[in-house]
Amino acid sequence: MSLHELRQISVLLENKAGRLAVIAGALQENGVNILAFTIAEAEGFGVVRIIVDDPAKARRSLEAQGLAVTENRMMALRMLDEPGGLYGISRILGEQDINMEYAYAFNRPGKAILILKVTDINTALPRIEASYPEFLEECSGYQHC
DSSP: OOOEEEEEEEEESSSSHHHHHHHHHHHHHHOOOEEEEEEEETTEEEEEEEEOOOHHHHHHHHTTTTTTTTEEEEEEEESSSSSSHHHHHHHHHHHTTTOEEEEEEEEEEEEEEEEEESOOHHHHHHHHHHHHGGGGOOOOSSSOO
16 A cells, blocks of 8 residues: 545536536646546536646646636555455544545556545544555555556
8 A cells, every 4th residue: 555645626517518528628738637537416516526647737727717626635545456455444544533525446457546535634644554554565656556
């Protein structure tokens, strides 16, 4: 497991055809690469959450399109890609009374990546690191996890 703090860009959009293309087009025009994203729908709107290679440039690009943009501190964890990987993380957070507000995950060959927002990132990062030192792997940055 490797731990990384990163920035996530969130955009609130009307749930209409072509709206995601506005985001993707603005990022593409400004040379911002999307590393991960998720969309959650609620009552005719969507919250698009994006991890990019340049959060500051992404924010400027999207705000220039008149979009409402927020930025959040997130954790990215490279977990063991085996049964119990998520259990270990969720158990530690629960024992420390740290709530996982939301999360999304994906797999690369042999690597399970979990991106999560927690109620107390300043406590969560060192607690997870201290609880799983045997699984920590060297990683030169989120893009290389």
